[in-house]
Amino acid sequence: MSSGAFTGKMLEQEPARHTRKSGKAARWLKSGLVQFVVIAIMVLNLIPLVIVLSTSLRSPDNNTNPLNLFNELSFSSYRDAFERMHFGSAFMNSVVLTGISVVLVVILAAMASYPMARIQSKWSQFLYLFFLAGLVVPGQMVLIPIVQMINNMGIPSTKYTPILMFVTCSLPFSTFLYTGFIRSGVPVEVEEAAHIDGAGLLRRFWTVVFPLLIPVTVSVIITQGIWIWNDYFFNMTFISKAADSPLPLAMLGFMGDQQNPTQWNVLFAACMLCALPLLIAFSFLQKYFVGGLTVGSVKG
Amino acid sequence: MNSTVMKKTLYLFALPALVFYLLFWIFPIGKLFQYSVTDFNGYAQTFNYIGFDNFRDLFQGGTLGNSIRNTLIYTVVSVVAGNLIGLGLALLLNMNIRGKGFYRSISYIPTLFSAIVVGFIWSYVYMPDSGMIAAFLTKLGIPSDNLNFLGSYSTALYSIIFVEIWKNVGTTMIIFLAGLQTVPNDLLEAGRIDGCGPFKLLRYVKLPLLATSITINTTLSLINGLKAFDFPFIMTNGGPGTSTNTLIYSIYKMAFTEQMFGKASALGIISFLIIIVITAVAVLLMNRKEVSA
Structure with a gap:
C-alpha cells in the first residue's frame, strides 16, 4: 500500500517537471492578476470614504472639485463641525x-x-x-x-x-x-x-x-x-x-447639507468625527471585532 | 440538580430580561392590534373603534401594494447580491495574497459607520452635476446631465439598495471567511487529487461546508431587508413619488408625519405578518437544505 502511494506520487511529479517553467510564469501572472483585482475592488469600495476624508481636510470656503484629492490640509472644517455638533x-x-x-x-x-x-x-x-x-x-x-x-x-x-x-x-x-x-x-x-x-x-x-x-x-x-x-x-x-x-x-442637525456643495467640507468633517471613535476602537481591538462577529456564527 | 425546585429558581434568572421584553416589545405589539381598529391620531386621548376600516382603506389604497413591492425588491436584491458579493470577497481574501489581513480590515470599515453618516456620504456620491459619480463622468468627458440616481423613478430604489449592500458587505464577508476557515485542507487536497478544478472545488467541497454561514448570512440580510428603513428615511424620504417607500418607512410616515396612528398600526400588523411568514418559510427551507447538504 505504501509503495503504491509512493509510485503514484512519482508518476505525478513526472509531467510536472516538464511544465515547471511555464507553470511558474503562469502562477506569477495569476497571483499578479488576483492582486490587481483585489486592489481594484478595494479602491472602488472605499473611494467614497477617501473623498470624504480628503474633503473634510479642506477649509470651509475651499469649493474646488472634491475629486482633486488632498489639495489642502487644514483642520478648520473640523473646528467648525466640532463646534456645530x-x-x-x-x-x-x-x-x-x-x-x-x-x-x-x-x-x-x-x-x-x-x-x-x-x-x-x-x-x-x-x-x-x-x-x-x-x-x-x-x-x-x-x-x-x-x-x-x-x-x-x-x-x-x-x-x-x-x-x-x-x-x-x-x-x-x-x-x-x-x-x-x-x-x-x-x-x-x-x-x-x-x-x-x-x-x-x-x-x-x-x-x-x-x-x-x-x-x-x-x-x-x-x-x-x-x-x-x-x-x-x-x-x-x-x-x-x-x-x-x-x-x-x-x-x-446636518440634514439637508448633503444637497449643498458649499457645506460639504464641514459636513464631511462632521461625518469623520462621528465615525472616528469606532474607527479608533476598531484599529486597536480588531481581533475582538472580527472574533466577536464569528463566535455566534460558527457555533450557531 | 434537576429537581423541580431547582428548575423553578433557575427560571427566575430569566425574569429581569423577560420584564423588559414583555413591557417594551411584546405589550406594544398587543397595543398595535388594539390601535389598528381605531381612528387614534396619537395625541387626542379619546378615540373611536372603527372596525376594520383601516384595513379596508389600506387594501383599497395604493400604499400597501406599492410598499410590499418595494420591500420585496429591496429584500431579494440585497439578499442575493449582498451574499454573492460577500462570498466573492471572502473567497478572494481567503487566497494566498500579500496583505490580505489589511484588505480584510479595510473591507470591514464601512460597517462601522452610522447609517446616518453613510446616508449623507452616498447622497453626495449620487448627487447630480457635482456629486462623485457625475463629477467622475464629467472628468472622463462623458455627459452626465441626465444622471439622477436618487431623483429618477427607475433607479432610486436600486441606488439605495446598493448603499445597504455596501454598508453590510463587510459583515457578510467576515462570516463567510470564518466559515471558509473551517473547511479542512485535506478535503480540498483530496478534491484536487480527484481532479477538481477551482470551480468544482467551490461547488462540491466549499459551498456544502459553508451551509451554516450561508444560512446565517441569508437570515440576517433577509430580516434586515424586510425591516428596511434607514436609507429611504435619510436619503430619499420615500421618493421620488412613492418609489422608495418600504413597508416600515410607510408605517413611520403614516404615524409620525400624517398623524394616522390607527391606520399606521393596521399597516404595522400587516407588515409584521408578512415579515414573520417570509422569515419562517426561509428559515425552514434553509434548515432542510442544510441537513441534506
Whole structure:
C-alpha cells in the first residue's frame, strides 16, 4: 500500500517537471492578476470614504472639485463641525448611553440564557424561541404604542430613556448567542464543585459560569455596542434637547447639507468625527471585532 | 440538580430580561392590534373603534401594494447580491495574497459607520452635476446631465439598495471567511487529487461546508431587508413619488408625519405578518437544505 502511494506520487511529479517553467510564469501572472483585482475592488469600495476624508481636510470656503484629492490640509472644517455638533458633550452622551445599555444587556441576557440552556423542557424551549422571535419585529413599528405608553407610565423623557429600547431591542440576538454558547461550550460538570461546596445558584452563576462566557460576552458587547452607538432612531424619538444628543443624533442637525456643495467640507468633517471613535476602537481591538462577529456564527 | 425546585429558581434568572421584553416589545405589539381598529391620531386621548376600516382603506389604497413591492425588491436584491458579493470577497481574501489581513480590515470599515453618516456620504456620491459619480463622468468627458440616481423613478430604489449592500458587505464577508476557515485542507487536497478544478472545488467541497454561514448570512440580510428603513428615511424620504417607500418607512410616515396612528398600526400588523411568514418559510427551507447538504 505504501509503495503504491509512493509510485503514484512519482508518476505525478513526472509531467510536472516538464511544465515547471511555464507553470511558474503562469502562477506569477495569476497571483499578479488576483492582486490587481483585489486592489481594484478595494479602491472602488472605499473611494467614497477617501473623498470624504480628503474633503473634510479642506477649509470651509475651499469649493474646488472634491475629486482633486488632498489639495489642502487644514483642520478648520473640523473646528467648525466640532463646534456645530457639540462634539465633546455628544461624545460623552454616546459613551454613557452605549455603556449603560451594553452593561445591562450583558447582565440581563447572560442571566436569562442560563435557564434556557440548562433546562431541557418545553417551557425553556418556548422561552428561547419567544426571545428569538423578537428579531423580526421592527423597532419603528413598536414605537407607535411605546411613545404613548411611556407617557402614560410617567417615565420622563430624559437622555436615558432610549436605554430602555436599546436593551430590549438587543435581547433577542444576545440571548440567542449566550444560549448557544452555554449549551455547546459550558458543560454542567464545571458547576459540580461549586454545587458540592454548597454555593447558591446566583453565586454559582456569577463566579463559575459567567467567567467562562467571556468570548460570547465580547461578541455581545461588540455586535450590540456598534448598533447602539450608531443608532439615531430611538434617540431621535426620545431626546429633544440638543445638549442631550449623542453623536448620531447630533449628525441629524446636518440634514439637508448633503444637497449643498458649499457645506460639504464641514459636513464631511462632521461625518469623520462621528465615525472616528469606532474607527479608533476598531484599529486597536480588531481581533475582538472580527472574533466577536464569528463566535455566534460558527457555533450557531 | 434537576429537581423541580431547582428548575423553578433557575427560571427566575430569566425574569429581569423577560420584564423588559414583555413591557417594551411584546405589550406594544398587543397595543398595535388594539390601535389598528381605531381612528387614534396619537395625541387626542379619546378615540373611536372603527372596525376594520383601516384595513379596508389600506387594501383599497395604493400604499400597501406599492410598499410590499418595494420591500420585496429591496429584500431579494440585497439578499442575493449582498451574499454573492460577500462570498466573492471572502473567497478572494481567503487566497494566498500579500496583505490580505489589511484588505480584510479595510473591507470591514464601512460597517462601522452610522447609517446616518453613510446616508449623507452616498447622497453626495449620487448627487447630480457635482456629486462623485457625475463629477467622475464629467472628468472622463462623458455627459452626465441626465444622471439622477436618487431623483429618477427607475433607479432610486436600486441606488439605495446598493448603499445597504455596501454598508453590510463587510459583515457578510467576515462570516463567510470564518466559515471558509473551517473547511479542512485535506478535503480540498483530496478534491484536487480527484481532479477538481477551482470551480468544482467551490461547488462540491466549499459551498456544502459553508451551509451554516450561508444560512446565517441569508437570515440576517433577509430580516434586515424586510425591516428596511434607514436609507429611504435619510436619503430619499420615500421618493421620488412613492418609489422608495418600504413597508416600515410607510408605517413611520403614516404615524409620525400624517398623524394616522390607527391606520399606521393596521399597516404595522400587516407588515409584521408578512415579515414573520417570509422569515419562517426561509428559515425552514434553509434548515432542510442544510441537513441534506
